[in-house]
Amino acid sequence: MATDKRYKKYNRKMSHSYSYGTFATIDLIKSKPAQVECVLIHDKLDSSNQDRLKELCKSNNIEIKTNVNKVIERVRDKESCNVIGVLKKYDLELEHVSNHIVLVNPSDMGNLGTIIRTCLGFGISNIAIITPAADIFHPKVIRASMGAVFQVQFKYYSDFETYKNTFINHVFYPFMLDGGIDLKTAKLEDARNYSLIFGNESSGLDPSYSNIGTSIFIRHNHRIDSLNLAMAVGIAAYEFNHKQ
Template sequence: MEGYKPYKKDSDYSYSLGAFPTFEAIKKRPDCVREVFCDESFTEKEKLFDECKKRNIPCRVNGKQVKRLSDKENVFVTAIIDKAAYEKKLDETCGLMADKSHLVLVNPSNMGNMGTILRSCLAFGIHDVAIISPAPDIMNPKVIRSSMGAIFSLRIKYYDSFDEYREFYQKHEVFTFMLDGKKPLSAADAPKPELYSLVFGNEATGLPEEFLHKGTSVIIPESPEVDSLNITIAVGIGLFLFTQGKF
């Protein structure tokens, strides 16, 4: 092989960039790591080679390969991710867990935001994420890196519409986060259903008006001095309110 080239959506591989997401891939999803490359100057080479050896993952020093994949000077290690192997495990589990609560993202558009949201999900113990298309490619290295490797600990599935998602998960109580939501949320009276789906819309447009009737529409109270919260902040607050007391 001539070497791995910068990511394209139709590639059969992706890659992590940086130490933390690379170690997360190795530890959490070794089944989908083809091989690992690091630069000679990488300060954790011994640990890297040891973790790879434990899992029979090829690991080699090849700084040129790392630089070929990264557009940043401070990246010294990368794991090559086999996309088919990553998706196979999700297919084997038939998608999201029906007995766990979900986060639902409707038509998100920014890869950095998506990665940050995935990391927040893991931080608050939500391991199942539904993404309603159109949406970014979760296998894009920008998403992997901004998630800090959280993507390797989550179950993530795309759906063509919210209604398609609901066909599979009808027992979940739905909460749609909207600027004109009917129920203000607070730490004192946040709902505590056994199973729920927290639904958030696009960064620029939010959820369409029809989502007022898709479940319980909620709003995060905020100062009138701003028009809305950044989606990553809103998701973080929502996750905190619904999971408070669990950690």
């Protein structure tokens, strides 16, 4: 298909997505070279970044397309973006012998990207997402993750039961505002791998989740209703990383 027709503004139904900008595209090439369909470069990209990308693409056998200014201007979301990596979407499986983050119906793309970045930094690189949920391949998620999305395992599940039955040997820790145990004092007495489970931005987990494992809360005062979702996940990952 002609470049011009294939590369439209991103939507979820496409079989490809985009990394916007030089840094995200370099992260993409370094982490997932086999998934890069090509790299689009705008005439306005400065020559040092052009050279860097050309070298990297050459050594990874990735095609660079130039004379595609119009395509880039249609696809990008910011005028300052002069490089677009075209990424063939892929499917992954979660690892059984690893700790997991489980996000039930996350809806905010910025939150999702920040969660991926933070959890990767604290050593959790397996992420289960229960649908309906934000699209992990959306360019906004890729940007917010600062390239971390290309370094994690993730998988969508249509319901929590399916996830739970697949990882029946994990210890489940649902995070709930009225959880039973304070994150700070929670002890890991079980050597099995764990799953830290979080509800969505506005409604959290429904009460039934308190039956699937030891429910945990993050103590804060009553001047706020709740923590931001990404913040709650990040603090939990930070704290569990130290508990191990």
